[in-house]
Amino acid sequence: MAQVRERMTRTLAEEFSPSHLEVIDESHLHAGHAGARPEGETHFRVRITAEAFRGKTRLERHRMVNAAVARELAGPVHALAITAEAPA
Structure with a gap:
């Protein structure tokens, strides 16, 4: 797990005690786009x-x-x- 992803995962887990949490690095899908860096860790999806x-x-x-x-x-x-929901 990469450094930024780890930090985000830890922060969200501590802040919300989620029943489900995914932090997905989608940087590879944005190579060459604005804000993208060769080393990645620029574009994320949180569920x-x-x-x-x-x-x-x-x-x-x-x-x-x-805010978190x-x-x-x-x-x-x-x-x-972001996809953020309350439990069903």
Whole structure:
């Protein structure tokens, strides 16, 4: 697991205690695009299910995730796709 991905995974796990969490590095799909670096770790997809999202709108859930990983978004991460849901 790469350094940025590890940090994001750890941060999201600590912040939300999710029942499901995937942090996927999709940087290879964006090679040559804006913000892409040869070493990767620039474009990520997060799929997270946590009780903390219950009753929240999609926008609120995305803001919560963005706030949790603000450090990475301010630095190495160029793009983050988010699917955040409450447990069924």
